[in-house]
Amino acid sequence: ISYGNRGTVLLVALFIVACLFFFRTYKHKGIIRFLLITPMALLVAFSDHILLWLVEIVGNMGMSTRAIDLFLEGEFFLSESRNNLKDIMWIGIMEKPIFGYGIAGDRCLVPLYAHDILYEMWASFGLLFGTIIIIGIVVLIYRAIKRTNSEKSKVFIWLLVCCSFIKLFISSTYLNEPLFFLMLGMCLSVIRQNAYNRGEQKE
Numbered sequence: 001i002s003y004g005n006r007g008t009v010l011l012v013a014l015f016i017v018a019c020l021f022f023f024r025t026y027k028h029k030g031i032i033r034f035l036l037i038t039p040m041a042l043l044v045a046f047s048d049h050i051l052l053w054l055v056e057i058v059g060n061m062g063m064s065t066r067a068i069d070l071f072l073e074g075e076f077f078l079s080e081s082r083n084n085l086k087d088i089m090w091i092g093i094m095e096k097p098i099f100g101y102g103i104a105g106d107r108c109l110v111p112l113y114a115h116d117i118l119y120e121m122w123a124s125f126g127l128l129f130g131t132i133i134i135i136g137i138v139v140l141i142y143r144a145i146k147r148t149n150s151e152k153s154k155v156f157i158w159l160l161v162c163c164s165f166i167k168l169f170i171s172s173t174y175l176n177e178p179l180f181f182l183m184l185g186m187c188l189s190v191i192r193q194n195a196y197n198r199g200e201q202k203e
Contacts, residue, residue: 015162019155085110086119093122100126104175113175117168137165137184144187147194157186 092109093100105124106114114120121130141161145154160183167177174180 012162014166015159019158085115089114089119089123093119093127096126098126098128100124100130106173113173115171115173117165117174120168120173140184140187140191141165144190148190153190157183157190160186 089106089109100123101108103124106120109123114123118134121133125133145157148154160179164177164179164183168174
């Protein structure tokens with residue numbers, strides 16, 4: 001937060017929420033979830049006061065309070081430069097909507113990369129095939145998390161998802177993201193191992 005990286009805040013929040021509410025098993029689920037939800041609700045209700053307090057502390061430490069200031073101003077999820085980038089990309093995508101520009105096609109439209117894997121896939125492979133690829137990745141992740149019985153494996157897969165796939169909707173490019181390919185390999189390995197185990201049980 002102190003360095004103004006909004007993406008980091010979102011990814012950490014997504015990871016924690018999913019781990020607490022979906023991947024952890026509790027003996028008394030209702031009570032535990034109530035104990036988890038209540039503090040979160042209080043944080044949301046008094047968020048302005050808490051953020052003002054954080055601004056003062058972080059400011060006194062000599063660090064940037066940009067992300068917190070954006071929260072207070074209601075502009076945390078807005079980025080004018082990125083919206084302009086997407087507008088430019090969309091115009092280019094619509095010029096070749098069927099097959100796109102090929103791998104790294106977003107570089108043909110904007111400097112560096114798209115900062116959004118969806119637009120990157122559309123620019124590279126066209127609207128239809130780009131959307132199919134994204135849906136395929138989501139299905140792969142879902143199947144991997146669903147089919148593993150290990151809580152640690154679920155948490156590890158979700159950690160990779162947050163650090164790579166979800167991150168790619170905010171910044172970077174999948175071509176320079178080794179964790180993205182590690183996530184795909186991990187998901188495929190879990191699904192394959194599950195299928196192998198089920199085959200052994202039938203025999």
